[in-house]
Amino acid sequence: MKRAVLELGVLIGAMLIVGTAYALWNARHPKRSIPWFSRMLPEGIRCPKGNSGGAQEPGPPQPEKFRFIDYEETWAYYESKAAIFIDARRTKDYEEGHIRGAISIPYWEEELALERMQKFRQETPSDHPIVVYCTRASDCEDSQELAAQLYNLGFKDLMVYRGGFPEWAEKAGDYVQVGTEPGVR
Numbered sequence: 001m002k003r004a005v006l007e008l009g010v011l012i013g014a015m016l017i018v019g020t021a022y023a024l025w026n027a028r029h030p031k032r033s034i035p036w037f038s039r040m041l042p043e044g045i046r047c048p049k050g051n052s053g054g055a056q057e058p059g060p061p062q063p064e065k066f067r068f069i070d071y072e073e074t075w076a077y078y079e080s081k082a083a084i085f086i087d088a089r090r091t092k093d094y095e096e097g098h099i100r101g102a103i104s105i106p107y108w109e110e111e112l113a114l115e116r117m118q119k120f121r122q123e124t125p126s127d128h129p130i131v132v133y134c135t136r137a138s139d140c141e142d143s144q145e146l147a148a149q150l151y152n153l154g155f156k157d158l159m160v161y162r163g164g165f166p167e168w169a170e171k172a173g174d175y176v177q178v179g180t181e182p183g184v185r
Helices: 002-028 071-080 091-096 110-123 142-152 164-171
Strands: 067-069 084-087 130-133 158-161
Touching: 067 071, 071 130, 071 158, 071 164, 110 142, 130 142, 130 164, 142 158, 158 164
Parallel strands: 067 158, 084 130, 130 158
Antiparallel strands: none
């Protein structure tokens, strides 16, 4: 009996390691997948769209993973403090100005983004509303790519602010923070 319990514990530990490895791989390599991973998933759990064993289709992620919101809805989430704001732009851009209170997860700075996504995942409930932004959703896919990665990590209430930081700075300039700290909302 003890041996069976021990073997089960080892199996569960191995599954956790493989699952974590997949999440980390997918965070670092969003355009590629691990071909063997989808065959290892238990029945009833499906691989994120586009990660079933081949490379993902080029272009922005599938919209069912998140929804686009405009300035008015973004402002409502900001004012009510109902959502966490994430800036997907590079660190340099974040430091030059960001939505006050937004955290930085610079999508294309892989090491830093991976470290911050891990911390964010540990500290944030998966059902908490999240607004991701970059320059403009039509010009910049960073926010869409990051939102898709957050979806793959289990977050479900994801929104991408279509107007991005330029529109925010124009319409809500009093709520812009400069520097490395998020600032207080």
